[in-house]
Amino acid sequence: MDKPGHWMEDPTGPGAHLREAFIPLRDYTFDxxxxxxxxxxKGLPFRIDGLMTCVDAFLPGIARAxxxxxxxxxxxxxxxxxxxKFQTRRLCPTHTSIKVDSLAAFLADLGKRSEPLKYPLVVKPTRGHGSEGASRVENQQELVEAVTFAFYTTSPLYSYSILLLT
Incomplete structure (x- = not known):
């Protein structure tokens, strides 16, 4: 199963010998x-023994299925x-991160902080590949730009929230 046009779909392509069938998967949301x-x-005419993916972001959904x-x-x-990344950092005894769930909430809360943020900071999506959407920032202007960038330019499959590493 994959999006229509995937290289595995071609019955004479390089992956044809690795599968019995290709099922195009359309019109789904991440959730x-x-x-x-x-x-x-359940609609397939043959038995499925297991599910797998090569894309980390799909692992929770594949496992749930x-x-x-x-x-x-x-x-x-x-x-x-x-x-x-936020959940795993919370396991660390020196947990020093802030979770940002929306750009609007972040901007509204930025000026209301009881203690100012100490720079430099690292802005990173809580989910994603490697350092996609990650930035090191030196001041509030760079912080706002980096959080905006992380929310709006990384893949929607990965950007649930943003993590500020202090």
Whole structure:
């Protein structure tokens, strides 16, 4: 299963020998992915033994679909937590991060802080690949620009919130 036109779809392509069938997956949202997979798998004329992905961002959804289908998997919650940089940093005894859930809330709260932020800071989406959307900032203007950039230019699959590492 993948988006229509994926290289695995070509029956004479380089990946044709790796699969029995290709099922185009259309019209799904990130949150709706598990149920879309479940509905698709239940409609197939053959048995599915497992689900996998090569894209980290899809791991929680794929695992949730596997749970629903009764297939062997690591718990979806484990993937969700492991892929969320804010959640994993909270496990550290010197937790020094701030979670920003929306640009509007961040801008409204920025001037209301009881203690000013100490620079430099690192702005990073809580989910994503490598350093996509990450910035080091030296002042408030750079901070606002970096948070705006992280919310609006990184993939919507990854940017649930922004993490300020102090």
């Amino acid at each position: 709706g992915l598990p149920q879309k997979i479940v509905d698709t798998v 596997a749970e629903i289908l009764g297939l062997h998997t690591v718990p979806a919650e484990a993937y969700r937590r492991a892929g969320d």
